[in-house]
Each structure stands twice: as structure tokens, then as C-alpha cells.
Amino acid sequence: MAKERTRRSDVIIRFAGDSGDGMQLTGDRFTSATASFGNDLSTLPDFPAEIRAPAGTLPGVSAFQIHFADHDIMTPGDAPDVLVAMNPAALKANIGDLARGGTIIVNTDEFTKRALQKVGYDSDPLADDSLASYSLHAIPLTSLTVGALESFDITKKEAERAKNMFALGLLSWLYHRPMDQTKVFLTEKFGKKPEILAANLAALEAGWSFGETTETFEVQYEVRPAALPGGTYRNITGNVALSYGLVAAARCSGLGLFLGSYPITPASDILHELSRHKRFGVTTFQAEDEIAGIGAALGAAYGGAIGVTTTSGPGLALKSETLGLAVALELPLVVIDVQRGGPSTGLPTKTEQADLLQAMFGRNGEAPVPIVAPQSPGDCFFAALEAVRIATKYRTPVLLLSDGYLANGAEPWRIPDVADLPDLTVSFTTEPNDTDADGNPVFQPFLRDPQTLARPWAVPGTAGLEHRIGGIEKADVTGAISYDPANHDHMVRTRQAKVDGIAADIPPLVVDDPTGEADVLVLGWGSTYGPIAAACRMVREAGHPVAQAHLRHLNPFPANTGDVLRRYRRVIIPEMNLGQLSLLIRGTFLVDARPVTQVRGLPFRSEDLAEAILAEMPAEQPDMSTLTEESLT
């Protein structure tokens, strides 16, 4: 029976289940198929810190949201159109976010009296009227899967475990997604267990057939490929893009890459990824702690490598003393903080932007460190290149602030041509750079380049340039220990001037204001780019001009930042913290910037941001309840 096909411009699906139900894998495979189909997409994995929280409980719910479209989109979407709930906990935890009239696919096998009670359902929501305003598809996913796998020589438990593949097959049919890649993926994953592989493939096909042959679903949906700029694309997460950016940067610099790191969520995947690329001259060192991670990276940098350390907020706190040493030694070093909810252990698997002030000021003494922040998963690649460029050119540690949303979120990425990557060639100092009073050639480790104020990078093994450096204040030029008051004042100001001077070497802040009539500017940094851009689109569609600008460099700010800010009647700064960039902007430029803040461990909903922006508009406000990113495009 041929089914009706309906075209949609975009769809938001959320897969939700127990931590052990394989929802991240299901979402990941659906994403991969969607990417290769050519849609624009954005994803939001949202999982608990516990590896296996108690089964069937609300804290144990793991979810994966994907927004895909036939046009360019900015966010994983505010409200899902489709919720796949593998158990009552997943339904209860997510139903509040679902768009009215949305589709719910539930696994009825898990809706037992006990499971319902466990999450506080007094009556079965599938049986009462509470889901009447949604399109409910109650399907016994587990028993259908087990039924389909009866002929396989596997245990019932193994058969049940394949239910996520059944669900993936069903959704693949419903949204017309290719399954070839998933089959290849499964073949690689279960190649050594042929029976399990066959069962998973069969479950996948059974899910597809279920959609096609039963009357549960009458309509199949189609989301056409997006008209993205020309090029070769792949799907990529922030942590992978960042890893590749480091590999590429090392190659562009002609130096080896040394990563010293201690495992910490959500940064560990960078360590995992880089450890696989030894052929690219990458050495990874899993240190005994965060301090040793940065220490080893600094030691490698002293030896002439691109030294990198990766961490998240608590780890950055531990690294601060060594970061200060790197400031004093004036050696290149890249410190990557994949921010998560804080303070302390906080929310390890959730996103936040609350380490900006720690990055900016979290060291003893005057210890300025340049800060770079990527704005999307794919942009992590270019941010890594930029961090390495600044570090090596200015002989300074650089902080790169990613976050949990960028790290695990995915988007289509236009793969750059390797030939177009920047030249980051580094030349070490190999000859004496001065003469002493008697005219003999000498090496002065703190004789600076007059343009960049960078000091020479003379690595051990270079004859005639033997010298000693350390954390004690050094005399200008010679680098000898100095407690002289005037020298210290000079050195502190010089180190600051060196970092401030980078402003002349970074692109100006660009404003997006299509009509040129805006008098409200929305300023952001880091991963809020997508939600802010989507919100600005909504506001413009509602008839209000609004300008958007996004900071890649947070220290120093681009040279034109003050001029840009002063052009607007109102500056709004959305941040996933309590106003840290706002504090810096107000303090630096004396501009009355207004923070719009949220610390829920999740990215902003663009609808919420649009409302916040509209609240700053002079005219009457339209009814936002009709506005969504997808309805406006």
C-alpha cells in the first residue's frame, strides 16, 4: 500500500529513553543519515552524568534531539515535533517540551503499572485523556523487536536490546532517511558477533517494514536537502572538530603536537580522538592529574612542540598556577576548557558559559591570557587554528573556551581545503640576538620583537643560546632574576601590552543588521551564536530590525568593539551564566549592556531570546506564542 507523502521544511525529533536504551547511538545514527541526505541539521545530546542511573527513573533519562531542515538552521530547536519515548520516565521528563499537536511514539511494553508508579503517574497516560492534544502512536516496540528476532540464536535480553534499532528503522521510514550507513556502522561495530549483527540489521529492517506495512502511520514525511553553500560536507561534533583543528594547526606550524590531559567530562573525547592520530606527529599523555597535564604540555612547549592541555571548569581551576607560569615564561601553550555547569562538580554533562571570568582573571598577579571561543561545533576547528596562531606568534598561553553543547552537538560542516589552511610556520631562534658591552654576541631570552612584543623561542639543543627561565620576575631583556621595583612595573605592563596588542591582529567585530535600521544590538560569544541568530530572525520576521554581533575573541576584544557598541541605543548580552561578558563589556567600555541570562545546563531556546529582545523594542510587542524558528522560515 503506497502511503501519502507530506513535505515538511523542517522537523525536530527527540529520542528519549533510559540511559541503557541506546538513545545516543540511535540519535547519532539518525543524524548521520540525515547529514548524508543533505539536510542542514543541529543536534543536542542531553544525558545524565551517571553511566547507568537506576532504570526507569527520571534522573536516568537520556535524550537526543535533532533538528533538520531543507534550509539553513541555527539551533537544535526549541520544541520537538516528535517525541520517541522508550518508557514512562522518558515520556514524563519530555512531554512538557513537545509542541502542541506533536507526535508521540511510545514503547507500550514499558508502560507497566510499576514503571508508571515509579515516576509518579497515577493513571496510565496512554489510557486516559491526558495526551489527547497530541498524535499518539502506542507501539509495543520491545515485543515487536523480540518477535522479529525469534529465529535468531540470541538471548531474549539481547533481542530486547535491539529495540532501539527497531525504533531507528521506524523513524527512518517515517522521515524517509537512508539506512545504508547505519548498516555499515553496525557491521563494523558487531563484525565479530555475526549473530548480534544480523539481529540488529533485522530489527532495523523490521522497524522500517512496520512503518510501511501497518496502518499505524498513514503519512510519510519528506524533508528535502538544504541549499547550503557549495562544497563537500560532513557531519561533525565540536570535540572532533576541535581535535582536527589541533592536528591541522600542528601541521600548518610544522611542529609536533603534544597533548597533556587528565580525563574529564565533557572534554575527554578530545584526548580520545587525538590519541588515534599519532601519524600526524601527535603525542598524547594521560597525566596523573590536571596539573601534570598542563605541566607536561608546558614542558613540551619549552622543547618546541605545540603544547596543548584539555579540561573542563574544575580542571581549569587546578591548572591556574601553571597557566600563570606559562604567562611568566612567555611560552606558547593552548589550554582548552570545555565548559560545563558549575560551581565545583556541578553538572558534568550539561553546558554552561560560566568560566569566562575564570579564564580572564583566574590566576594570581596580573596574568593576561588571550581568549578565543568557537560559535558552533564546526567552528571549533577554526578556533583551534586561531588559538595556535596566537599562542605561537605571541609566545603566550591561549585559552579556548568551548562548552558541553558545542562539544557533543553536531552540524554539517563544509570541509575546508587543506591548501587553504593558514601558514602557521614557526621559526625558532637559533643565533645570538644581541652583543654584550665588549661586542661579543650574546643571547637575550627576553629581548622582544618590537612589533609583537614576543620574546625569542629558543629551544634546548640550540648551541650557544643556553639560558634559564623561571617563574620569578625576570629582568627585561636578559631574563636574569630581578626584584627591582621599576623592572617589575615595566614587565607587568609589557606582558599586558603584548596581549592587548593582539587586538590589531584579529578581525574586527562584524555586525549583522540586514536593514541597517536597528537600534538594538544583541552581542554574544561562544555557543549562544545559534540561538541568538535564530532569535534575531524571529524578531526581524516580526517586523523589528535588530542587529547581531558575535565575539570570537574575548581577550583582547576586537579593536572596533567599543565603536560598535556605542552605535546602538541598547545592547543585550545573552549568556549561559549570570552576566560575565556583560560585566567585562560594562567595565571596559562604559556601555549600559543588559545581560539576559540562563543557567539551566541547556542552550537558550530561541523563542525565549526573541521575547527578551522584543522586550527591549520601543513599539508594541506581538504575540510570541505564534513565533517559532521553523514557522518563520
Add this chain to the structure above:
Amino acid sequence: MTTDIPALELVPRTDEKQSAKDFKSDQEVRWCPGCGDYAILAAVQGFLPSLGLKRENIVFVSGIGCSSRFPYYLDTYGVHSIHGRAPAIATGLSVSRPDLSVWVITGDGDALSIGGNHLIHALRRNVNLKILLFNNRIYGLTKGQYSPTSEVGKITKSTPLGSLDYPFNPVSLALGAEATFVARTIDSDRKHLTSVLAQAAAHEGAALVEIYQNCNIFNDGAFEPLKDAGIRDEHLIRLEAGQPIRFGVDGHRGVVRGSDGQVRVVEVADVAESDLLVHQPGADDPGVAFALSRLVDPETLDKTAIGVFRDVARPSYDRQVREQLAAAGEPASSEDLTALLQGPDTWTVV
């Protein structure tokens, strides 16, 4: 004088004749007059020429403390880092630069208190570092608080009623941390110190050398029973590989391993000569070396052993890292980078 040292085969050698003077930097040495560090500095400067290495391929990395000023006074490459972190920094340097001879200078507070974690991990990994731990059993730079090696009951500024902490025995600690080379020597015994340094340098992997060092300002005479020519021979056990362990005036004391497995000190006259324990630093089992490190009477320092306790072959961490890098295959080309960026699944938008 140069010698061929397999452990240093990757470090460039020099044909030029070097002397101690070549290793003296232009910096004024600023330790207190009479400090034991002077003797160690002179011994190291005198010893380094014997390695026959290019001076620019030698690096000294230190932490914080009196001893950690050491790199400033040597005309090699050097880093004076932060408290306790020298082994971590030196690890990154050593692993990424096999052509360097990397030395760590640390003290009892730096290595065993704030930096204890880095020390034990550098030892168990067997990173190719030569770690010289100057042990004066006191905090000098902060002016006289007790250290992790101070004896129980130590009266200091921070412990007016006596310290309560039980001390570390650095040699025991290193042996417990899977170290492949562990030795102890004394600042004032230049010949012994130099001999131990030579053996440490010849060892592939991590070498921990504890150097008893006198702080004449805050803990003067801490090791006097081991230095006083009149009494030291009675107390000091000089470990020599392959030799029966005898000490005391005229060698009247000896070390045996009893039928109960215990290692103890006896009067040689009371046992058969053949019962004496023969020192074997190359023994796989570190048990006897550990037992030798425990013979000392912490009050009187009687039965203090010096020399090389343990010296066993295990591939250095550095070497194994290099082998993994080499085994990964040909260095990647720019086509390989393109392939990496593309991954298995791409699509093209026209």
C-alpha cells in the same frame, strides 16, 4: 673524558673537552654561606663533563625551594618552575625531546609534600628523568617549618610542641612507587655523590637520587652522625653491588637475611661470612632493597644505607612512546589530512 653510555645514545655528544667551568653560569650563587647545596653544585658541575654530551642538550628543571635555584647556576638550558611540578614539566619535555638529557632538581618539601603525586607517577612510568632530591629534613626557603622527612617531635616555628607527622623515607617511597633506579648519597662525600650520579645517568628511565644535604641555618647537623669522621664508619652502610654488606669500624657489623626472611644487622663474628647478604641492586624483587632502606634507626641514623639500592632494566616511558609513534606508520601527508577531515561519510553540495 667521555664514556659511551647506551642510555644516552640519542643525546648528541661533543668532541670538545669540557671542564666544570663550562657548566658555571654567570649568575651569582645566592645560597646561605655554608649550605650543603654548594657542595652538590660543585659536584654536579664537576661530573657533567664526564658524560661527554653537548651542553645545549642538557636541561635542568626544578620546582620551588632553596635547592630549586640550582638551574640558574648551571650554564645549560634550565627551567625554574613552580612548587612540586618539576617532574610533570620535565616529563613533557623528556617525552617530546629524546635528544635531551633531562634532570630534575627538587627538595624534600617540593618532591614529597606538594609534588608527591608527580614524583610517584614519574617513577612508576619510568620517564627518562634523573631526579636529584636534596633532603635536608626541613623547609628552608619558608624559614624553618618541619618537612615530610623531619623526625617526629621536631620543634619548629609551626610545631612549637613538636611535629606529629610520621616522616617519609624517600628511598622506601621510591621503591614502593615502582622506581627502576633508587640511590642515596651525601652532599659532603663528593666521591660517593659523583659515583652515584654517574650510575644514575647511565640508567635508562627514571632515576631517583636522594642526597642528604645539610641546612646549616634551620637544621644544622641533621646528618652529622653520617659525616663526623670519628663516628660515621660505625653507622654508615655503603652498598656495593656484588659485595657482602659489611660496615662499622673494621667491618665488624654485617647484614644477613634470616630464615624468617627478615633482613637484620648482626655482628659478623656471630655468623659465618657466607651468611652475609650480597648486595644485588639488579634483583627483580625490590623486597631486599626495601628492607635495606628500613634498617635505619630514625633517632640516631645508625644503620643508614647509602649507594644504589635498586637498578633494574625496564624500557623507559619515553622509549615506548617513541615506539608507538613509529609503529603508527609513515608520517601523515597532506592527502592524509584531507582524508582525516573528510571522514567516511561526505556529501557534496553543488
